[in-house]
Amino acid sequence: xxxxxxxxxxxxxxxxxxxxxxxxxxxxxxxxxxxxxxxxxxxxxxxxxxxxxxxxxxxxxxxxxxxxxxxxxxxxxxxxxxxxxxxxxxxxxxxxxxxxxxxxxxxxxxxxxxxxxxxxxxxxxxxxxxxxxxxxxx
Amino acid sequence: xxxxxxxxxxxxxxxxxxxxxxxxxxxxxxxxxxxxxxxxxxxxxxxxxxxxxxxxxxxxxxxxxxxxxxxxxxxxxxxxxxxxxxxxxxxxxxxxxxxxxxxxxxxxxxxxxxxxxxxxxxxxxxxxxxxxxxxxxx
Numbered sequence: 001x002x003x004x005x006x007x008x009x010x011x012x013x014x015x016x017x018x019x020x021x022x023x024x025x026x027x028x029x030x031x032x033x034x035x036x037x038x039x040x041x042x043x044x045x046x047x048x049x050x051x052x053x054x055x056x057x058x059x060x061x062x063x064x065x066x067x068x069x070x071x072x073x074x075x076x077x078x079x080x081x082x083x084x085x086x087x088x089x090x091x092x093x094x095x096x097x098x099x100x101x102x103x104x105x106x107x108x109x110x111x112x113x114x115x116x117x118x119x120x121x122x123x124x125x126x127x128x129x130x131x132x133x134x135x136x137x138x
Numbered sequence: 139x140x141x142x143x144x145x146x147x148x149x150x151x152x153x154x155x156x157x158x159x160x161x162x163x164x165x166x167x168x169x170x171x172x173x174x175x176x177x178x179x180x181x182x183x184x185x186x187x188x189x190x191x192x193x194x195x196x197x198x199x200x201x202x203x204x205x206x207x208x209x210x211x212x213x214x215x216x217x218x219x220x221x222x223x224x225x226x227x228x229x230x231x232x233x234x235x236x237x238x239x240x241x242x243x244x245x246x247x248x249x250x251x252x253x254x255x256x257x258x259x260x261x262x263x264x265x266x267x268x269x270x271x272x273x274x275x276x
């Protein structure tokens with residue numbers, strides 16, 4: 001079965017809408033712009049990527065935020081961090097098998113956004129126009 | 139082609155890693171725990187859902203946060219808000235066609251998390267154990 005469609009079967013759904021459900025805590029970790037973008041860059045690269053290359057690719061990210069995002073992804077077992085004992089030490093990041101699997105779904109989400117951005121931005125303009133026509137508080 | 143797999147073709151990828159790319163701004167809006175959970179509840183329901191029913195389903199959400207999340211989703215054209223002139227007015231929320239399409243992908247993400255939560259939590263425990271063994275600053 002397709003990697004993505006495998007997870008569309010709700011038969012073994014636990015209740016992620018309940019507070020403190022472990023899956024919901026994970027969702028809170030993964031539902032983050034930088035987490036999704038770092039997954040995207042690592043997924044698109046042919047091999048391991050060095051910190052500075054990641055930073056250059058992710059326009060607008062601070063060093064601190066990238067460090068924190070990579071630690072989060074490493075902690076969840078989605079990113080592998082390899083340190084080579086050169087001088088200075090070389091540190092490279094790549095997706096684990098688990099990260100590659102999740103990356104396929106988050107990539108689909110990114111592609112969906114790109115493909116629908118005009119529809120979404122039309123909706124936004126229309127919403128703001130409707131709001132502007134509402135009676136204003138006096 | 140499958141709804142999800144349609145967006146796996148990178149041929150029309152714009153550069154979402156660049157700051158102020160509209161798709162990246164959208165990603166920042168959608169990469170939010172409550173946005174994803176509200177999409178999930180609306181997707182799972184048979185028909186339109188009232189505000190209080192949504193609130194009951196989403197354990198831990200505040201009234202303010204749910205209001206804000208629904209406005210965000212309505213503004214992006216993903217949620218339809220219907221007001222019926224009863225006393226008191228009845229307000230119901232449902233996914234638009236666009237929201238239903240995106241919901242399919244975010245649901246796949248949720249299912250993936252549920253299916254892999256043990257692997258992810260094992261990784262987390264191992265990471266924390268490795269960190270604890272590192273030499274501490276004196």
